[in-house]
Amino acid sequence: MSAVDIQYPETEDDVARIVADAKASNLSVEVRGGGTRLGLGRPSQSASALSLAKLTGITNYDPSELVMAARAGTPLAEIESALAENNQMLTFEPMDHRPLLGATGEPTIGGVFAANVSGPRRISAGAARDNLLGVRFVNGTGEIVKSGGRVMKNVTGLDLVKLMAGSWGTLGVMSEVTFKVLPRPETAVTIVVSGLNDAEAAEAMAAALAMSVEVSGAAHLPESVIHKFAGGSLKGGPATVLRLEGLTPSVDVRSERLVAEMARRGTVSVLEAQASQDLWREIRDVIPFADGTMKPVWRVSVAPSAGHQLVAALRLKTGVDAFYDWQGGLVWLRMEADPEADLVRQYIKVLGGGHATLIRADAATRASVPVFEPQPKPLEALARRIKDQFDPAGVLNPGRMTAGM
Incomplete structure (x- = not known):
């Protein structure tokens, strides 16, 4: 269902007012970031929407501290550009859902954390929620809440940061997020092992992860999909791909060790930095x-x-x-x-x-x-109790994740 009325708050107070008015009027609202994931989850059950597209801007960033804070509607591209200027990055490399969903719009940093979007580096860097340090949000009664500050009634002991990550706007409208960043690797290569079937690939990836070579990406691409990756740089049969990142001398040494081990299992080749980057972006975005x-x-x-x-x-x-x-x-x-x-x-x-x-x-x-x-x-009952505490009137994204909640 398409939202008829879309409101664009420009401040956190605007968000609080919109939510409070909706509660007072016994209405619900669909919470949006950049609109790139509207086709993911159960269809909207609201006749109005709250878009954070105008609640933007990086509010705090000290590269030496490896921490950034930004308003939730800040485009992800703006975040990544600011980080790139300081040779830093989001380690969990969030997926861009637009190609898969045929969506438009711009992904936002709030949307990334609301959906807990994580990419191939999750096996070494953790999920989006593991990199989220703090949140400010508006709950379903129109109250402004911040992690580390006011504790909501009857939720003492709950980790608000972890609860908000992956809640898809059903517990609160995030207005600002604070998160970890890390230095960008100097270089990256991908070791390609050709010809393994799915079971053999699983064994090879397990062996690679067990080695002390710090694999930051491990994927297997069967023959049916191989021609659709990296502009055709992967040819022939199935490919098992293993990424190494870091300082060039270190990557060179680790690559040599990994190539020697994987050569026992199949034909091995190496993708250098740009080809490796292209491949993992396409794996990330399916x-x-x-x-x-x-x-x-x-x-x-x-x-x-x-x-x-x-x-x-x-x-x-x-x-x-x-x-x-x-x-x-x-x-x-x-x-x-x-x-x-x-x-x-x-x-x-x-x-x-x-x-x-x-x-x-x-x-x-x-x-x-x-x-x-x-x-x-038992978990469903707990989720309903949490929803009742954060959004007792069911104002925020009702039914987005589960029918009737």
């Missing part, structure tokens, strides 16, 4: 499935040893294409037609657990299928 269709795409997190087993089991039952990130623990699945939600989640449970998020599907499917992993009853 470019093979950015095909202009609405074929369902799942983001599945399982144990690294279980990813290829999940794909093999699904291929016996339904049409599916896949590739792997995070040492095989993150599986990107594209279904040919039906999302097969029950089947996907049943197999995940059989293989030891994990979670599946339906990243892309048409609105009707997203309204009928649990987009986010259903929680066990």
Whole structure:
């Protein structure tokens, strides 16, 4: 459902007033950043929207302290540009969902943390939430809250920062975020091991991560998707790719060790800095499935040893294409037609657990299928109690994550 009335607050006080007015009028609002992820999650159930597109600006940045603070609507491109001027970066390399979802707009730093968006470097740098140090937000009653300051009634002991990251605007409207940054690596290379099947690749990635060579990215790209990566720099059969970053002399030494180990498993080649950067950007943004269709795409997190087993089991039952990130623990699945939600989640449970998020599907499917992993009853009850404390009237993004909440 498209929002009819969009309000653009320019200050935190404006946000608080809009939310308080909505609560007083018994209305709900759809919370937006740059609008790049509107097609992710259950469809909006609100007739009005609050966009943070005008709540922008870097409010504090001391490169020597490796910390930045910015208003939530600040474009991610502005953040990355300021960091690049000081040879720094966001270590968790957040995904840009626009190619996959066919979306427009500009990703915002608040949206990144609200959705806990993390990329290939998560295996070494942690998720977005692990890099978030502080938040200011407006709760569902129109009160301004900041981490480390006022403690909300009946939520003593809860980590507000961790709660807000990944809450998709259902608990509060983030107005400012403070986060860690780190120096940008001097160089990067990618070791490519060709010809491994999915199971062999899982073993190779595990072996690479067990070595003291500091792998910062580990992915496997089956033959069905290989031609869609990095402008054709990867050719032939399947490729298992392992990224090394850091100072040039260190990368050279670690690369030599990793090449020697991987050569026992398959044919090895090396992508240098620019080609390596291009490849990992395309892995991050799921470019093979950015095909202009609405074929369902799942983001599945399982144990690294279980990813290829999940794909093999699904291929016996339904049409599916896949590739792997995070040492095989993150599986990107594209279904040919039906999302097969029950089947996907049943197999995940059989293989030891994990979670599946339906990243892309048409609105009707997203309204009928649990987009986010259903929680066990005790966790669901806890989530509802937290929602009741932060947003008792259900003003903020109702139903975005779970029906009826």
